[in-house]
Amino acid sequence: MTDLLTMLDEAGLTGRGGAAFSTATKVRAAREHRAELIVNVCDGEVGAAKDGWIVEHHLHELIEGAGLVAGDGTRRAVRYAAHRGSRTASLLAAAGLGVLEVPHRYVSSEETAVISAAHGGLARPMTKRAPFVFGGRDSQGRRIAPTVVLNAETVWRVSQVARFGPRWFRSFGTTDEPGPRLVAVGGHVPRPGVYEAAAGVALSDLLSLAGGLPPDARHVGVGGLGGVVLTASAALSTIWDTPGMKRHGGALGPGIVTVWDPYACPIDVAGELIAYGAGESAGQCGPCMFGLPALSQAWGELGRRPGVPAQERLQQRLSLLERRGACHHPDGVARFAASALGTLAAEFAAHADHRCQKERRPHAQFA
Amino acid sequence: MSGQAFWFLSRATGVVSVVLLTVVVCLGMVTAGRRRPHGESATVVMGVHRWLSLGMLVFLAVHIVTAIVDGYVPIGWLAVVLPFSSPYQTLLVGLGTVAVDLLVVLMVTSYLRHRIPERRWRIIHWTSYAMWLAALAHGFAMGTSDQPGLRLTTIACGTVGGLFVAWRLVASHADRERRQEINAQEWT
Numbered sequence: 362m363t364d365l366l367t368m369l370d371e372a373g374l375t376g377r378g379g380a381a382f383s384t385a386t387k388v389r390a391a392r393e394h395r396a397e398l399i400v401n402v403c404d405g406e407v408g409a410a411k412d413g414w415i416v417e418h419h420l421h422e423l424i425e426g427a428g429l430v431a432g433d434g435t436r437r438a439v440r441y442a443a444h445r446g447s448r449t450a451s452l453l454a455a456a457g458l459g460v461l462e463v464p465h466r467y468v469s470s471e472e473t474a475v476i477s478a479a480h481g482g483l484a485r486p487m488t489k490r491a492p493f494v495f496g497g498r499d500s501q502g503r504r505i506a507p508t509v510v511l512n513a514e515t516v517w518r519v520s521q522v523a524r525f526g527p528r529w530f531r532s533f534g535t536t537d538e539p540g541p542r543l544v545a546v547g548g549h550v551p552r553p554g555v556y557e558a559a560a561g562v563a564l565s566d567l568l569s570l571a572g573g574l575p576p577d578a579r580h581v582g583v584g585g586l587g588g589v590v591l592t593a594s595a596a597l598s599t600i601w602d603t604p605g606m607k608r609h610g611g612a613l614g615p616g617i618v619t620v621w622d623p624y625a626c627p628i629d630v631a632g633e634l635i636a637y638g639a640g641e642s643a644g645q646c647g648p649c650m651f652g653l654p655a656l657s658q659a660w661g662e663l664g665r666r667p668g669v670p671a672q673e674r675l676q677q678r679l680s681l682l683e684r685r686g687a688c689h690h691p692d693g694v695a696r697f698a699a700s701a702l703g704t705l706a707a708e709f710a711a712h713a714d715h716r717c718q719k720e721r722r723p724h725a726q727f728a
Numbered sequence: 729m730s731g732q733a734f735w736f737l738s739r740a741t742g743v744v745s746v747v748l749l750t751v752v753v754c755l756g757m758v759t760a761g762r763r764r765p766h767g768e769s770a771t772v773v774m775g776v777h778r779w780l781s782l783g784m785l786v787f788l789a790v791h792i793v794t795a796i797v798d799g800y801v802p803i804g805w806l807a808v809v810l811p812f813s814s815p816y817q818t819l820l821v822g823l824g825t826v827a828v829d830l831l832v833v834l835m836v837t838s839y840l841r842h843r844i845p846e847r848r849w850r851i852i853h854w855t856s857y858a859m860w861l862a863a864l865a866h867g868f869a870m871g872t873s874d875q876p877g878l879r880l881t882t883i884a885c886g887t888v889g890g891l892f893v894a895w896r897l898v899a900s901h902a903d904r905e906r907r908q909e910i911n912a913q914e915w916t
């Protein structure tokens with residue numbers, strides 16, 4: 362029991378769902394409060410695929426990891442949260458595991474939304490006054506039993522740390538961000554899929570795993586809707602670790618790299634993602650239920666009529682979303698929009714001249 | 729002070745209380761039903777709603793104390809808190825007591841609002857409509873029965889309040905509409 366916690370501490374495993382919180386600390390708290398364990402297998406972020414990949418290829422190790430985390434003192438059997446009707450959900454059910462089906466929505470795979478659904482509530486985020494591993498109350502004052510949610514990859518890595526030891530684990534990645542990590546590389550690449558990587562590799566090497574960055578590629582998204590967008594040239598010179606991604610306002614996140622279709626207008630692509638994010642609001646906090654649709658509208662206006670007034674309006678909307686909303690959904694969408702606004706400056710300038718990358722290809726012809 | 733003075737004082741403060749209460753209730757409806765909460769005006773409305781309700785307590789306290797101290801009719805101190813315990817006009821004095829009790833609940837829960845789940849506070853605060861109606865009925869039927877001026881004041885209060893209630897029911901509310909729209913989506 363304590364052996365596992367020591368090993369996790371030594372290995373330096375952190376949550377692979379994106380928050381990068383110490384797994385040892387979380388598991389220790391879960392043990393102390395005999396918290397129910399829910400494994401998050403939702404692949405909730407846009408472009409995510411690794412949770413499903415683990416279920417498909419390493420299910421028995423996932424179950425083993427869940428058993429190790431849960432120990433034998435939990436209140437009830439481990440459950441696996443997956444999107445309703447997904448292939449992952451049916452694979453889990455076929456394996457005889459307890460499946461917690463949540464609606465196929467962006468915010469429903471958020472930690473507290475999963476906990477709410479697990480306690481018979483709606484799959485919407487709850488205010489986290491204290492971590493729910495200690496137990497707590499929902500917004501209506503109903504009691505929520507101690508519950509811990511771990512990402513599927515985190516649980517899988519726990520079983521690997523237990524089997525191969527912390528030293529093996531630390532032979533991957535960097536000193537600050539050790540261990541192997543799964544990355545879903547998708548979009549405009551020759552071989553989209555889920556690949557084994559680690560922090561500290563060049564983004565270009567990550568892309569090589571999927572067949573390399575095509576020469577006509579122009580933009581690369583890292584981290585999905587909660588992440589950032591880079592130009593292809595910036596992506597090729599970026600190291601995939603926290604310091605490298607921080608330079609672009611991003612983070613390692615849940616392991617997603619998406620090459621954008623170079624034949625679609627990138628302003629539209631970003632706009633669609635922002636509109637999707639606005640539509641996924643759970644309608645609980647003002648900045649989210651009103652701020653995100655307003656942001657989406659401001660983005661659309663800037664794309665149609667670029668100029669100082671539209672730009673200022675968008676900037677104003679963005680500044681109003683910073684650090685707002687109980688589950689930080691607006692924060693994530695705003696971060697993405699701010700990143701896209703900077704990265705797509707050339708495209709907005711082209712739109713102002715009534716040109717667009719989509720109309721003629723490649724865009725460089727106009728230069 | 730002679731008994732006559734108590735009687736006048738009790739009537740006057742009672743009517744003022746009803747008027748102030750109506751203003752407080754209307755401001756509350758404006759706060760709850762406003763379409764767009766504009767910064768300063770919303771703060772002013774909220775502030776007046778709160779402070780006027782406290783100011784009204786002074787008039788209400790004088791109204792109650794003078795009515796009992798007057799002694800011309802038997803009411804009794806118990807009737808301040810226990811509804812329908814007054815020997816005189818059991819039903820009508822009781823309505824006033826009901827309003828006072830509800831008022832105490834509303835004030836205590838609002839004072840402790842930061843310690844109560846928002847939804848629970850809101851449900852409790854809805855009883856302010858019942859409290860207002862009880863106070864209006866009490867005032868209309870008792871204090872102003874032989875004074876057309878005072879009776880008209882009560883009627884005016886009821887009319888104005890009724891118009892605000894109608895506005896509150898009809899007014900569209902961006903927050904409520906967006907919440908309903910999102911609640912109708914799949915969340916389970």
